[in-house]
Amino acid sequence: MAARTVLILLFDDAQSLDVTGPAEVFAGAALCQGPRPADTYRIRTASLDGGPVRTSSGLTLVPDHALADAPTPHTLLVPGGRGTRRPDPRLTAWLREHGPRAPRLVSVCTGAILLAEAGLLDGRRATTHWAYCDRLARDHPAVEVDPDPIYVRDGNVATSAGVTAGIDLALALVEEDHGRDTALTVARHLVVFLRRPGNQAQFSAQLSAQTARREPLREVQHWITEHPDDDLSVESLASRARLSPRHFARAFQAETGMTPGRYVDLVRLEQARRLLEDTSDGVEKISRTCGYGTPEAMRRAFARTLGASPAEYRRRFCAPGTRTPGRRPSESRTS
Template sequence: MPQRTVLLVLFDGVQSLDVTGPLEVFAGAELHTPGTYRIRTASLGAAPVRTSSGLTLVPDQDLADAPAPHTLLVPGGQGTRRPARDPRLADWLREHGPRAERLVSVCTGAILLAEAGLLDGRRATTHWAYCDKLARDHPSVEVDPDPIYVRDGHVFTSAGVTSGIDLALALVEEDLGREPALTIARHLVVFLRRPGNQAQFSAQLAAQTARREPLREVQQWITEHPDGDLDVESLAARAALSPRHFARAFQAETGMTPGRYVDRVRLEHARRLLEDTADGIEEISRASGYGTCEAMRRAFVRTLGTAPAEYRRRFRPAVPTR
């Protein structure tokens, strides 16, 4: 198996976890299967860099001297954004990025890739707080704000911070297989692995909290009773509003329709049961409000691109079902 060089780009204002998270994954893979990865860090002029949290990182070499890597990883952080951004970074990426066999960004590292023209015509994601900016500043990039990471050909972009670990685990699994990636995930005490199209936010985080108390109580009721009667008429009655008034007010105050909110809460409830319990698929479908296994399967495939049984296998391969 050929050794793959992984080059991590460092710069002032980088987010330290965007660097160390993926680095620990690839380093773990090298320990597990020696000779598979050669990990290097580089900065402009080989200068030490100060991360956004104040940690100083000393690179291995100058970017100017770095050979073309197999995997070029660009982290995010304050240093990717104006006025802190060094314009030479985009220039270097524009010249050297196309030489990498695999181009990867974590968090707002996607902004640097876009500045270098490396995301033109591609689908990409970044930290939720900067998706609108990325789309506005680079209209040639198809920005998807929902997934934790996106693959478009040989280009991989991921969302905020810890999603870089998810993406690195996915890359190791692609390179070496499932077992080494699972061993690394267990060592790091993280899941193997959140699917790339899993949403960046839970329903409770994605939706705004309603201003009015009756609507907030309905939100809480939905979360606590995913298997309940959650049609608009029943929820409206709980809020003491007409169905039409309730639907308008709920969307205005939370940013999503009642139906969409219910769908997300039920999916998250089912996911947690698949991850944390040994309950059977049929039992979970009832407890999550789907009623039937087929209804839950359709919801999983539509939203996560995988069936419940496969989702459980990815997250908890050793959990017996009953």
């Protein structure tokens, strides 16, 4: 099998991690192949004129090519960053002409804005960094913008949310191209999750809630995340924080922006979704592991928040080896 060329576009004020994160994943996959690295990925970078670019962090990157001389890629990757706010028209024109020729088109963060400017997302479902989803939808009404997932696949086009989501997407592509073992080896080397599924919300429970200012409340937040199957009643959590239940409930909501009960619900739901997606454990076992107690309680939580039963959710996003692609169920963002 011939190596897949991954061409990464470079431009001034690009986000450096949008470039280097996916590049490290693809490079790691090549290293995993031992004496046959040429069978995996051939990574190349290119800027408009072939000259160095200065990223938004001040890091200078030296490309391999000018865009006019760049090899035809299998995977064309467009990073995000401040440089996408007022893109060079020549870059947009190049994407408009050459983007459709790539068998796989990928953006990280606000790189989706460049793809949209070039008309490459029209009629497609896409995402970008949560802070720019409204702008993408407003400026490009032909794009179906989904602000929730960390990445979205629509045919041969894949768009992802901010920074680390580009690593998640790159790992998913490696798993698709070379199997789970290779992707797992890369993930272990980079000390990241093998795969946060693309349908996972950009806001996890920990990001949806603010981090409490006071140490006892922060410790409680961490305890909830690590022990979803424990007694997480207000009384128990208040005792852990050494506060009265009434004082604890008021302070937790004031400092995190949500009630203790809502935070517990989000943590349990997030854990249950991950286990349904990544394991073959039965619903009864998962309901116990995540603190629901019974499959019926877990079913009610899924129906209330995701509009789907655990069994239906698993059919759409099933465990490795039996995975079938699907759309993410709608999810309430209310707290």
